[in-house]
Amino acid sequence: DSGVTQTPKHLITATGQRVTLRCSPRSGDLSVYWYQQSLDQGLQFLIQYYNGEERAKGNILERFSAQQFPDLHSELNLSSLELGDSALYFCASSPRTSGSLVFGPGTRLTVL
Amino acid sequence: GESVGLHLPTLSVQEGDNSIINCAYSNSASDYFIWYKQESGKGPQFIIDIRSNMDKRQGQRVTVLLNKTVKHLSLQIAATQPGDSAVYFCAELRLPYNDMRFGAGTRLTVKP
Numbered sequence: 001d002s003g004v005t006q007t008p009k010h011l012i013t014a015t016g017q018r019v020t021l022r023c024s025p026r027s028g029d030l031s032v033y034w035y036q037q038s039l040d041q042g043l044q045f046l047i048q049y050y051n052g053e054e055r056a057k058g059n060i061l062e063r064f065s066a067q068q069f070p071d072l073h074s075e076l077n078l079s080s081l082e083l084g085d086s087a088l089y090f091c092a093s094s095p096r097t098s099g100s101l102v103f104g105p106g107t108r109l110t111v112l
Numbered sequence: 113g114e115s116v117g118l119h120l121p122t123l124s125v126q127e128g129d130n131s132i133i134n135c136a137y138s139n140s141a142s143d144y145f146i147w148y149k150q151e152s153g154k155g156p157q158f159i160i161d162i163r164s165n166m167d168k169r170q171g172q173r174v175t176v177l178l179n180k181t182v183k184h185l186s187l188q189i190a191a192t193q194p195g196d197s198a199v200y201f202c203a204e205l206r207l208p209y210n211d212m213r214f215g216a217g218t219r220l221t222v223k224p
Contacts, residue, residue, distance in 0.1 A: 002155065031210055043156070043201065043214040055209050090155050094210040100146045100203075101212055103155035 003027065004104035006091050012110045018079040021107045025072055025093030031055070032074040033101060034066055037088040049074055081111045124221045131189040133218045135202035138183060142204035145178060146212070147187045150199045159187070161205075189220075197222045 003026035013019055025032050034046040045058035049068035060066075063081075068074045078085060088108050092101035125131045137145070143164050148156035162169045162176045162185075169176050175188040185202050199217045206212075 002157075004155075033212070035214075042216045045213055048209070048211065050209055056211050058213075092155075094212075100144070100158050100161055100205065101210065102158065103148075105155050106153075 002102045002104060004091060004093050004102055006089075006104040006107050008107060009105065010108050010110075012112065013081060014112055015081055015083060017081050017111075018077065019081065019109065021076040021078070021089050021091075021109075023074045023076070023091030023093075023104060025074070025091075026102055029093035029095050029102075030072065031094045032068050032072070033092040033094070034060075034074070034076050035090045035092065037090060037106075038084075039087075043090065046076070078109070083111050085109065086111045121216070122219045122221070124223060125192050127192060127194060127222050127224050129192055131187075131192045131196070131220060131222075133187045133189075133200050133202075133220065135185040135187075135215055136183060137185060137202070137204055137215075139204060139206075140180070140183065141206060143207045144205040145176070145185050146203045146205055147174075147176060148201045148203060148214075149196075150201065150217070152198075156201060159200075192220075192222050194222050194224060196220060 005024045007022045030051045033048045035043040046060040048056040063079050066076045088106045090106045092103045094101045146161040147159040150156040160171045173190045177186045199219050201214050201217045203214045
């Protein structure tokens, strides 16, 4: 158990729908990151939050949005879902000072 | 943008042999280089990191080498075991906000 929690573990939905993925960072970590991993692919950086503020943005589609709340948990919202959005979505957190990321177990999204 | 990439997508070794996984990077401004291991269906796990001002760092059965002249990073695994079978990602980390980007990954298969 890494200390980073993600819910739900699995999500099956239809094209055109909207879903919300949730992440709670490790206790004390201020940064939250979201990554997308398609089948047998690398980890594509989506977005990073630091203490509630957006810090960096990667290849995140306009249909996707995220936020980090005052209690530091984060939500990733995916709307107008397409078949190609099917993937593993990982959340990671890191401490305020330098340190590598610690990943959660991921949410597997299947769009039918 | 700049990225971290890998030389080989797959690597197959015999149990007990040493493994070497390579990675090329293009951004000299990174502060740390990190290796992650990802087993099937799980989130990436931290293996070892190396600060950009170092050439070598050793852990338990693993060694990371950094050659800044040719922008090359490698992970050496001694006495490879079946449990080492996984996908290995290199990543670069930039301070102060722990901006991390991943390479494509190498799948290591250990044959008994």
